[in-house]
Amino acid sequence: xxxxxxxxxxxxxxxxxxxxxxxxxxxxxxxxxxxxxxxxxxxxxxxxxxxxxxxxxxxxxxxxxxxxxxxxxxxxxxxxxxxxxxxxxxxxxxxxxxxxxxxxxxxxxxxxxxxxxxxxxxxxxxxxxxxxxxxxxxxxxxxxxxxxxxxxxxxxxxxxxxxxxxxxxxxxxxxxxxxxxxxxxxxxxxxxxxxxxxxxxxxxxxxxxxxxxxxxxxxxxxxxxxxxxxxxxxxxxxxxxxxxxxxxxxxxxxxxxxxxxxxxxxxxxxxxxxxxxxxxxxxxxxxxxxxxxxxxxxxxxxxxxxxxxxxxxxxxxxxxxxxxxxxxxxxxxxxxxxxxxxxxxxxxxxxxxxxxxxxxxxxxxxxxxxxxxxxxxxxxxxxxxxxxxxxxxxxxxxxxxxxxxxxxxxxxxxxxxxxxxxxxxxxxxxxxxxxxxxxxxxxxxxxxxxxxxxxxxxxxxxxxxxxxxxxxxxxxxxxxxxxxxxxxxxxxxxxxxxxxxxxxxxxxxxxxxxxxxxxxxxxxxxxxxxxxxxxxxxxxxxxxxxxxxxxxxxxxxxxxxxxxxxxxxxxxxxxxxxxxxxxxxxxxxxxxxxxxxxxxxxxxxxxxxxxxxxxxxxxxxxxxxxxxxxxxxxxxxxxxxxxxxxxxxxxxxxxxxxxxxxxxxxxxxxxxxxxxxxxxxxxxxxxxxxxxxxxxxxxxxxxxxxxxxxxxxxxxxxxxxxxxxxxxxxxxxx
Amino acid sequence: xxxxxxxxxxxxxxxxxxxxxxxxxxxxxxxxxxxxxxxxxxxxxxxxxxxxxxxxxxxxxxxxxxxxxxxxxxxxxxxxxxxxxxxxxxxxxxxxxxxxxxxxxxxx
Amino acid sequence: xxxxxxxxxxxxxxxxxxxxxxxxxxxxxxxxxxxxxxxxxxxxxxxxxxxxxxxxxxxxxxxxxxxxxxxxxxxxxxxxxxxxxxxxxxxxxxxxxxxxxxxxxxxxxxxxxxxxxxxxxx
Numbered sequence: 001x002x003x004x005x006x007x008x009x010x011x012x013x014x015x016x017x018x019x020x021x022x023x024x025x026x027x028x029x030x031x032x033x034x035x036x037x038x039x040x041x042x043x044x045x046x047x048x049x050x051x052x053x054x055x056x057x058x059x060x061x062x063x064x065x066x067x068x069x070x071x072x073x074x075x076x077x078x079x080x081x082x083x084x085x086x087x088x089x090x091x092x093x094x095x096x097x098x099x100x101x102x103x104x105x106x107x108x109x110x111x112x113x114x115x116x117x118x119x120x121x122x123x124x125x126x127x128x129x130x131x132x133x134x135x136x137x138x139x140x141x142x143x144x145x146x147x148x149x150x151x152x153x154x155x156x157x158x159x160x161x162x163x164x165x166x167x168x169x170x171x172x173x174x175x176x177x178x179x180x181x182x183x184x185x186x187x188x189x190x191x192x193x194x195x196x197x198x199x200x201x202x203x204x205x206x207x208x209x210x211x212x213x214x215x216x217x218x219x220x221x222x223x224x225x226x227x228x229x230x231x232x233x234x235x236x237x238x239x240x241x242x243x244x245x246x247x248x249x250x251x252x253x254x255x256x257x258x259x260x261x262x263x264x265x266x267x268x269x270x271x272x273x274x275x276x277x278x279x280x281x282x283x284x285x286x287x288x289x290x291x292x293x294x295x296x297x298x299x300x301x302x303x304x305x306x307x308x309x310x311x312x313x314x315x316x317x318x319x320x321x322x323x324x325x326x327x328x329x330x331x332x333x334x335x336x337x338x339x340x341x342x343x344x345x346x347x348x349x350x351x352x353x354x355x356x357x358x359x360x361x362x363x364x365x366x367x368x369x370x371x372x373x374x375x376x377x378x379x380x381x382x383x384x385x386x387x388x389x390x391x392x393x394x395x396x397x398x399x400x401x402x403x404x405x406x407x408x409x410x411x412x413x414x415x416x417x418x419x420x421x422x423x424x425x426x427x428x429x430x431x432x433x434x435x436x437x438x439x440x441x442x443x444x445x446x447x448x449x450x451x452x453x454x455x456x457x458x459x460x461x462x463x464x465x466x467x468x469x470x471x472x473x474x475x476x477x478x479x480x481x482x483x484x485x486x487x488x489x490x491x492x493x494x495x496x497x498x499x500x501x502x503x504x505x506x507x508x509x510x511x512x513x514x515x516x517x518x519x520x521x522x523x524x525x526x527x528x529x530x531x532x533x534x535x536x537x538x539x540x541x542x543x544x545x546x547x548x549x550x551x552x553x554x555x556x557x558x559x560x561x562x563x564x565x566x567x568x569x570x571x572x573x574x575x576x577x578x579x580x581x582x583x584x585x586x587x588x589x590x591x592x593x594x595x596x597x598x599x600x601x602x603x604x605x606x607x608x609x610x611x612x613x614x615x616x617x618x619x620x621x622x623x624x625x626x627x628x629x630x631x632x633x634x635x636x637x638x639x640x641x642x643x644x645x646x647x648x649x650x651x652x653x654x655x656x657x658x659x660x661x662x663x664x665x666x667x668x669x670x671x672x673x674x675x676x677x678x679x680x681x682x683x684x685x686x687x688x689x690x691x692x693x694x695x696x697x698x699x700x701x702x703x704x705x706x707x708x709x710x711x712x713x714x715x716x717x718x719x720x721x722x723x724x725x726x727x728x729x730x731x732x733x734x
Numbered sequence: 735x736x737x738x739x740x741x742x743x744x745x746x747x748x749x750x751x752x753x754x755x756x757x758x759x760x761x762x763x764x765x766x767x768x769x770x771x772x773x774x775x776x777x778x779x780x781x782x783x784x785x786x787x788x789x790x791x792x793x794x795x796x797x798x799x800x801x802x803x804x805x806x807x808x809x810x811x812x813x814x815x816x817x818x819x820x821x822x823x824x825x826x827x828x829x830x831x832x833x834x835x836x837x838x839x840x841x842x
Numbered sequence: 843x844x845x846x847x848x849x850x851x852x853x854x855x856x857x858x859x860x861x862x863x864x865x866x867x868x869x870x871x872x873x874x875x876x877x878x879x880x881x882x883x884x885x886x887x888x889x890x891x892x893x894x895x896x897x898x899x900x901x902x903x904x905x906x907x908x909x910x911x912x913x914x915x916x917x918x919x920x921x922x923x924x925x926x927x928x929x930x931x932x933x934x935x936x937x938x939x940x941x942x943x944x945x946x947x948x949x950x951x952x953x954x955x956x957x958x959x960x961x962x963x964x
Contacts, residue, residue: 011858045897048926049853052856053856055948056950174756176940176942180788181824186963198795206767211759211793216792234960237961755918
């Protein structure tokens with residue numbers, strides 16, 4: 001396949017995947033609104049386009065299967081078939097199979113294996129059962145009727161070895177954009193016109209002649225090896241309003257006579273014309289005329305009707321009533337689709353470059369500041385402002401709404417709840433909340449796991465729920481919103497909640513907490529994110545093997561996010577995931593400790609406080625600061641990172657907030673806001689705690705980016721332990 | 735499309751310039767009609783016809799038929815390549831009866 | 843001079859393949875992604891043929907044909923509609939609007955070329 005065609009195929013694959021997703025979402029919508037014409041239309045169009053484009057690439061397995069699906073959808077659309085839960089389930093399965101076909105046939109260029117093929121046969125059987133009597137015809141491969149064998153030259157046949165084509169074009173032909181001359185040119189491409197007579201007898205006198213009407217006719221002798229069907233197809237587009245006669249080489253004389261009688265021109269004039277063009281010999285014409293006058297027992301006339309190509313398409317008078325409604329739907333759809341498709345790598349490249357630009361810009365600003373040149377400083381500040389806008393714009397390009405990810409779970413919830421024998425409804429809100437595509441891609445699996453977990457362990461069986469006085473239908477909520485530079489995704493259920501006693505017992509068994517400690521609910525519940533922790537008494541195929549929740553947490557942490565859980569016994573559980581909007585660039589707050597620089601994500605910085613000389617000693621002992629009456633745990637970064645040298649003349653506290661927790665980071669110097677590109681740390685540093693990345697400063701030095709959530713979590717845990725166990729107070733001062 | 739009229743030795747010369755297609759046919763017919771019923775020799779110069787389709791062809795056939803009916807002389811001359819192709823395709827050279835000159839290339 | 847064909851379809855893969863086929867045969871191609879887009883791209887240049895899908899967002903093929911028939915410079919342009927065998931009613935509607943030619947989806951590029959060359963040769 002040539003490169004450009006191959007590119008087109010890639011476009012097709014992406015398009016088909018997208019359409020299948022849309023189709024699935026629409027099928028699920030159909031469950032709640034079975035009569036919605038818009039939804040049906042969307043499903044139909046998806047199947048229709050997938051089939052149509054597959055044909056272009058010769059992907060016959062896709063065409064053949066999708067054809068049946070499309071047919072069923074058409075019946076649904078026409079109201080000949082009713083939407084039922086079974087049918088939707090079947091169509092969903094068909095969607096899955098189409099997906100598989102795309103992957104196997106279009107992506108890998110292979111064929112279905114035996115299992116998949118058997119599966120397809122099963123689906124086809126079930127689809128057939130929905131099709132009514134008409135189906136057989138639709139499934140039969142199109143077979144061209146065999147050409148009638150031509151007997152050579154006995155009494156009844158003409159001697160000419162050429163096709164005779166007689167054309168009388170209808171008056172509308174030109175207005176319809178058809179040029180009779182183009183059909184003649186086409187005939188010359190499938191054969192060769194040996195002789196042709198142009199007729200204009202039907203043209204009225206000058207005054208009443210309409211220049212845009214067609215009055216032309218042609219009598220053509222064509223030499224061609226093409227089959228009758230091929231020649232006849234030439235006139236497909238004008239067949240409705242034209243008189244067309246096609247007579248094969250050595251055709252029956254009687255056919256010629258019949259044709260002559262049907263044509264509008266004078267019989268004898270045309271007869272002469274045919275004789276002069278060599279289509280008929282004078283003897284043949286004479287014999288034919290004689291036969292017409294004394295019809296014998298043979299029945300050539302009857303045959304004529306069959307052989308003469310007189311094709312009138314029967315018009316089933318179906319009118320599309322819902323046209324207006326459909327156009328509304330299409331407008332809405334087009335609004336959604338007014339996108340430019342850009343390759344993700346190109347965007348990544350752009351964002352990378354913008355990152356470099358940000359760094360270079362910071363470097364230039366730094367130099368400008370050192371120069372003390374006001375004009376230069378002003379200029380660089382303008383540049384910085386623009387760079388910032390470009391950065392935001394570039395990042396926005398990669399922002400996608402989380403709704404698509406959410407909607408995918410409708411299917412999961414539906415399937416899983418059926419499997420578990422539970423009645424569960426998924427409610428989605430905040431679908432329009434945007435976040436970086438790279439984050440979206442990675443959050444799908446953790447979300448899936450959390451949802452399954454909630455369905456499996458959280459929501460009870462209908463009987464249990466009723467016994468507890470709750471409605472038998474369980475509810476799952478997926479919600480997303482923006483909060484201080486992060487996106488928060490909440491998964492909540494109205495199930496039984498976590499069993500505090502069992503978790504406590506398990507945690508003690510596994511030595512996750514000491515046997516005497518009495519952790520708070522929040523602390524205890526969050527233990528389920530620890531490795532190897534599972535409390536499910538019944539292990540199902542979905543979750544509950546104790547793998548998962550720790551993986552969920554690890555995945556989220558890897559995205560610089562955090563996860564927390566709270567639960568009310570009997571009322572439900574809520575898991576809250578907090579993620580950065582983007583992984584590429586952050587607005588940072590630069591701080592210095594001795595010669596080293598660190599970056600604190602700006603959106604987590606609440607305020608900065610200078611530590612007075614008196615405070616310094618006291619806080620160092622206590623490990624916390626009295627911030628306007630509030631206890632603020634402190635992290636002494638110099639100690640935390642083992643930085644040599646003595647504390648500077650002055651120290652400052654950067655108050656950071658992460659989720660509900662606050663902490664103070666003790667540093668030497670506050671160096672101000674700084675926007676920065678995150679460079680991931682190498683594998684070597686992957687175990688490093690408290691650092692999430694690095695960046696390069698304008699002067700070329702490296703600064704580490706602090707992993708504030710990890711630091712805060714660490715200190716708040718220690719602080720709460722410290723509250724219970726005063727002896728552990730000195731953790732901060734190593 | 736435009737028609738330039740010129741008188742020469744008692745003949746009327748109509749220079750048709752541009753396309754003779756369905757888009758221009760109505761206009762062309764309107765401009766052509768006044769000349770068709772008149773006495774005297776009429777010559778339609780086709781050198782500048784860049785495109786001709788069935789609609790254009792029909793008008794030439796109409797002109798020829800009117801001239802024959804009125805027994806006036808109509809000559810088509812200096813057929814452009816596009817016109818020649820169509821005449822050839824439809825075998826109309828004999829119908830119009832004008833000498834056809836295959837255009838030379840300048841250096842030929 | 844090469845003949846110009848306008849291809850109107852919301853599926854970019856269809857547009858791509860059709861235009862590869864047409865360009866390979868010597869036609870010039872203008873692509874548009876729906877009826878509205880196509881109308882916007884008609885700016886006086888000569889279009890010898892249009893190929894239009896029926897089901898499209900924004901402006902469907904039937905409406906597009908009706909609009910083209912209102913434009914003095916384009917009303918006589920031959921239009922090939924892309925339909926499916928299951929859409930006989932839509933096809934009739936398209937023909938009534940003035941698009942007399944059609945190609946049934948799914949089609950192979952060669953079938954499309956054959957249909958186009960019946961109406962115009964490159």
